[in-house]
Amino acid sequence: MTTLGLIGLGRIGAFHTDTLMNLPGLDGLLITDERPDIVKQIATKYGATPVDSVDALFASGVDGIVVAAATPAHASLTLAAVERGLPTFCEKPVASTATESAKVAEAIARNGVPVQIGYQRRFDAAFAAAKVAVDSGALGHLTTVRSTTMDPAPPPLDYIKGSGGIFRDCAVHDFDTVRWITGQEAVEVYATGTVQGDPLFTEYGDVDTAAVVVRFDGGALGVISNARYNGRGYDCRLEVHGFDDTVVAGWDQGVPVRNMDPENSGPSGFPVGQPHNFFMDRFTEAFRTELAGFVEVVKGGPVLGATVADAVEVAWIAEAAAESLRRGAPVTIKEVRES
Structure with missing residues (x-):
């Protein structure tokens, strides 16, 4: 029992x-x-x-x-x-x-x-398959890992006020994914962001749209994009690029994007499924x-x-991203560990 x-x-x-x-x-x-x-x-x-x-x-x-x-x-x-x-x-x-x-x-x-x-995300079937492909060596030397998280709407602003900001409550999933997928440790982080929606994000020292570049010790670059406003639906995708091959995860029938190539899309350009509403329906099985x-x-x-050790490493990346946003300059993981 x-x-x-x-x-x-x-x-x-x-x-x-x-x-x-x-x-x-x-x-x-x-x-x-x-x-x-x-x-x-x-x-x-x-x-x-x-x-x-x-x-x-x-x-x-x-x-x-x-x-x-x-x-x-x-x-x-x-x-x-x-x-x-x-x-x-x-x-x-x-x-x-x-x-x-x-x-x-x-x-x-x-x-x-x-x-x-x-x-x-480590338990999502497509993300897990991407990890297997990387670990098997099928992609060759890794060059770039792109991870995207776009929420359809912001969480309540009371949550934002105490969450630590977009890098600590949203992008941490991307940070964990790129670190786990590559099997490499972050060395340096550069983050930038803007406020294009509710001005309270600025009052809380936060942004609603962010981009982060993470340099890893094996040479791979992590490219992360996040947004609080993505009205079409919840968009969470992964691309892993290597010298020999590229794999993607998250391009299912619920991905909230339109393909503008008429030769490779339906009449509307949308996938045939309903767009994912939020992370809970996107990752129900995970x-x-x-x-x-x-x-x-x-x-x-x-x-x-x-x-817990994984979570600590992810937290240092988030800390470096928040500090990089504040400074407007790259920040090393070593700096935030010693500060």
Whole structure:
């Protein structure tokens, strides 16, 4: 019998509740949130077991923990679970800053309890196939990796205010993807951005449109583009270029783009499927595979997704991108590590 406890029932926590309740390898799910009415509502909707508090959840005898609370609570909740010997799945990021993430990673390493970080693109079938192609050597020496994340609309501005900005709450998925795909470590980052929508982005020291170039120690260049406004739908694509071959992921029938070449598109130029609405419908199966993998971690299996060490490296890239935007100049990973 394997039972999990889930903490935090916002957008992603409610989504994970639905996913977990439909996993055949899980026997029970206890859920909690600081809002009792939401706990009751989600428990009733999905058939999970409501719990009054985090302390009560930890004391309930669950076998593992899923942390889906707001970012500022990730570090403390993850450490609390690890201290109790509970394998933990924590949504990205592991902490609010790279420095704090590194400290959390050290504490977890000393403890030895397995922790998986939520970077679900690693479990998408097309992204995973691209990784296999790279690792097989079929592409030859890698030159450029392009990763795109375009949201159809910004998240609530209250979320933006506390999220750490576009590089820490959105582009981190791209940073994790390009680092994972290449198998190389970031050396230098150059980021730029603009505000073309709500002026509150400027007040929060953020941008709604961004581009980042990451130079890796093996010579590959990561080219990342992000936007908060992409009205056609959720656009998430990957291109991996090598001396011998190129592979792409994300060009499915729901990609929200039009092909303007009349010889290679339908009458409208759009793919035949409905455009992806948001990351949850684009990566539904990837989330399912990711959480099913975590259930196996709880049962004693290895962490096959992103580790805490991976999350720390991604956090340093995000930190460098934010500093590069502020300076208007390239920033090395070494600089932000030593600052």
